[in-house]
Amino acid sequence: xxxxxxxxxYLTALSAQLPAQIVEELADGLDQTRQHYLNxxxxxxxxxxxxxxxxxxxxxxxxxxTRVSPARRTARRLLAAGPVVGACWATALITSQAWTWPVPIxxxxxxxxxxxxxxxxLAIAAFGSKYRSVGRAGAAGxxxxxxxxxxxxxxVALALPAVIGPMTLxxxxxxxxxxxxxxxxxxxxxx
Amino acid sequence: MRAExxxxxxxxxxxxxxxxxxxxxxxxxxSLRQATGGRLDIATGTIYPAxxxxxxxxxxxxxxxxxxxxxxxxxxxxxxxxxxLAGKRADWxxxxxxxxxxxxxxxxxxxx
Numbered sequence: 001x002x003x004x005x006x007x008x009x010y011l012t013a014l015s016a017q018l019p020a021q022i023v024e025e026l027a028d029g030l031d032q033t034r035q036h037y038l039n040x041x042x043x044x045x046x047x048x049x050x051x052x053x054x055x056x057x058x059x060x061x062x063x064x065x066t067r068v069s070p071a072r073r074t075a076r077r078l079l080a081a082g083p084v085v086g087a088c089w090a091t092a093l094i095t096s097q098a099w100t101w102p103v104p105i106x107x108x109x110x111x112x113x114x115x116x117x118x119x120x121x122l123a124i125a126a127f128g129s130k131y132r133s134v135g136r137a138g139a140a141g142x143x144x145x146x147x148x149x150x151x152x153x154x155x156v157a158l159a160l161p162a163v164i165g166p167m168t169l170x171x172x173x174x175x176x177x178x179x180x181x182x183x184x185x186x187x188x189x190x191x
Numbered sequence: 192m193r194a195e196x197x198x199x200x201x202x203x204x205x206x207x208x209x210x211x212x213x214x215x216x217x218x219x220x221x222s223l224r225q226a227t228g229g230r231l232d233i234a235t236g237t238i239y240p241a242x243x244x245x246x247x248x249x250x251x252x253x254x255x256x257x258x259x260x261x262x263x264x265x266x267x268x269x270x271x272x273x274x275x276l277a278g279k280r281a282d283w284x285x286x287x288x289x290x291x292x293x294x295x296x297x298x299x300x301x302x303x
Contacts, residue, residue, distance in 0.1 A: 022239075028215070028238075028261050029216045033217065033235060035220075054235045056235065056236040057234075060236065061236040064241075068240050068243055070240070
């Protein structure tokens with residue numbers, strides 16, 4: 001029975017890249033498309049071939065799902081907002097003379113590495129071509145940026161006696177991003 | 192009609208296909224096929240991601256059912272989707288009138 005085997009291979013190719021729920025929906029659609037051609041009088045093999053041709057190549061479908069992935073959309077928004085939040089923090093840290101703060105050099109280096117890693121993960125999610133890696137990188141990037149913003153807010157709140165001027169703006173920017181990321185996290189994790 | 196010519200119009204077509212009530216993915220495709228006299232040339236598999244995008248945008252909502260032992264996802268228009276469809280229809284009428292005026296010399300109506 002080459003027909004069902006072809007469909008099974010097709011769905012296996014999709015399953016390797018896409019979540020089970022998406023594949024189940026596609027399997028139902030593919031089955032109905034095949035039935036449509038059977039009803040038109042095609043033999044089972046021809047109906048299978050016509051249905052698969054109408055559906056399109058698996059990598060085209062995977063690419064289409066990757067483009068609409070919640071992880072990709074969230075990562076692109078976070079990357080777009082990054083320079084604005086970063087500029088707020090840069091201004092705040094410079095005006096506060098943050099280089100005089102008693103932060104060990106190892107802590108500063110770790111902070112820099114963590115920030116670059118988060119940006120890298122978000123870049124993979126924003127521009128990657130594989131659905132699963134886009135989802136994983138997006139989820140990790142979201143968690144990372146949440147941890148980053150939370151750490152900054154807690155550190156400043158504990159370290160500074162009063163929050164004024166540019167620091168207020170930077171903290172507001174991080175708080176807004178924290179709220180946005182927290183709201184976006186669920187679809188990113190389940191997508 | 193070729194797929195690249197549909198760019199920018201697919202969302203409106205999908206929303207219109209759901210205007211009369213809930214439909215699953217294949218029924219949406221069938222509706223579009225019938226509405227266009229079979230002239231729509233687009234990979235069926237890419238309709239499903241587009242439905243997912245509209246769902247993420249809150250323009251449609253999906254729910255699962257089980258038919259003949261197979262899981263099926265049905266979609267329905269949300270109020271936001273109905274408003275978006277009305278807007279896209281108005282935009283299309285305006286656009287079509289403008290292009291017709293340029294190509295065929297018909298009078299171009301004033302913008303709404």
